[in-house]
Amino acid sequence: MGESLPKFLLVSLEVVTAILLLAIILGVIAVAVMYVIDVTQTRHAVRRNYPVIGRFRYMFEHLGEFFRQYFFAMDREEMPFNRTQRSWCYRAAKNVDTTAAFGSTKDLRSPGTVMFANTPFPTLDGDAAECQPMTVGAQCRTPFNARSFFNISAMSYGAISRPAVLALSNGARMAGCWLNTGEGGLSPYHLEGGADIVFQIGTAKNGVRDLDGTLSETKLREIAAHEQVRMFELKLSQGAKPGKGGILPGEKVTAEIAAIRGIRIGEDAISPNRHPEIADNGALIDMINTIRDITGKPTGMKFVMGDHYWLDELFETIVKRGVASAPDFITLDGADGGTGAAPLPLIDEMGLPLRESLPLLIDKLRAYGLRDRVKVIASGKLVTPADVAWALCMGADFINSARGFMFALGCIQAMQCNKNTCPTGVTTHDPDLQRGLDPTDKAVRVMNYCKNLQHEVGIIAHSCGAQEPRQLRRRHARVVTPSGLSISLADLHPENVIGYGQPIPLVNRQPPALQVAAQVGQPQRQQH
DSSP states (O other): OTTHHHHHHHHHHHHHHHHHHHHHHHHHHHHHHHHHHHHHOOSOHHHHHSTTTTHHHHHHHHHHHHHIIIIISOTTTOSSSOHHHHHHHHHHHHTOOOOOOSSOOSOTTSTTOEEEOOOSSOOOGGGOOOOOOEEEOTTSSSOEEEOOSEEEOOOOBTTBOHHHHHHHHHHHHHHTOEEEOGGGOOOHHHHHTTOEEEEEEOTTOTTSBOTTSOBOHHHHHHHHTSTTEEEEEEESOOTTSTTSOOEEOGGGOOHHHHHHHTOOTTSOEEOOSSOTTOOSHHHHHHHHHHHHHHHOSOEEEEEEOSOTHHHHHHHHHHHHHOGGGSOSEEEEEOTTOOOSSOOHHHHHHSSOOHHHHHHHHHHHHHHTTOTTTSEEEEESSOOSHHHHHHHHHHTOSEEEESHHHHHHHTOOOOSOTTTTOOTTSSSOOOHHHHTTOOHHHHHHHHHHHHHHHHHHHHHHHHHTTOSSGGGOOGGGEEEEOTTSOEEEHHHHSOTTSSOTTSOOOGGGOSOHHHHHHTTTTOOOOOOO
């Protein structure tokens, strides 16, 4: 035994040495091959000038995204959502303590920062009221009595995975909120959970289209026959890519998704950048009324605002035709809305952010006497109680969120939604990656997130003296100006600038916010 041990160690040492020698030889060969490839290729200047070593530049560029997220970026620095926002969503979804200690890390001096105006006499818990359901489309054959002011925004099956849709559908039912199908059509997984559903009709009309891409009345009636389908939303544009249709990479177009949408397997699904048959306001109103007449259910439209003068032309047309011709609701997406895939110039540069467009829409509706007729749904980067409370202060009736609920599903903001490699199984159709997303567990988290957010919006409302969230008004919030001082939203967006119920004169169509903003920080001329 004593003699065999050194022999065993000697053999082991020889084997290890041989392995190391082989690894070195293979490494040298690999470096030599990479060297030859780098100096002969012409696509990358860095690799051509610095063969082999230049490859590290691309590796570090890729890894830098993850290092910034976990090690280098401060809690409130990241985009599109910082660590503080994501952390609140995760904790709310897990139904664990969402309180913080020691003080706020939020910079309250930065221009654009929103803060809420508390009252000396906040609403007592015993006086607090539940946010009551709101009816959409009271004039329709089948109105929708919506129970929740916070709901799940449009996410198509195809853009997100089967277990993700199942979790959202079941979670929405348990939370009492609705689930928007997105433009990918109605899948069995949307229906399986038993949630209220808003069916979105995108520019490709997936799920309700004929073979030539036109709207099919037969398929529309089939969709409307589902009791769970409560409303129809005609999508004109979305925040992250106004002027561009939906984009679903071919690697995500499985046989099942192709059957649901009515498209070809494995090919990129690129929706038209607008509805071909809608070229003016008259055609838009006609389409909305056609869908409503066929389905008997509330019908509205979704868009991101650009040229706000278009609203004057649209609302003038509606007033001329009669208030009954108006959409039952408008979903307003902000330019800061999300998507699975879109050209960078549209994501970064196109459309108005919700903080500018939402008060514009609300004020225009009031000016034309349409505010009571048309419900407003705000959508676009609203994931925390403060975001939602701000939208309610501005006048929104409902708030939709997609990425907040994605965080509830476990999304880690890996920024791979446009690929089939989502590490949490939310936006991939790879079965191995989908294994990590348990629909049963995540449905509970969806419910928790929705209920906890509504609860904390209530806390904000009570601190402002309102009995329930929908009683929040513009005077209850303030925004920091470039001077470092804040101004009330009621002063920045005054509701009494325009005589509500009266059409806005063409010569006075400057948004009220601009009239006030031009005066903010300007010294008043003294009278002598």
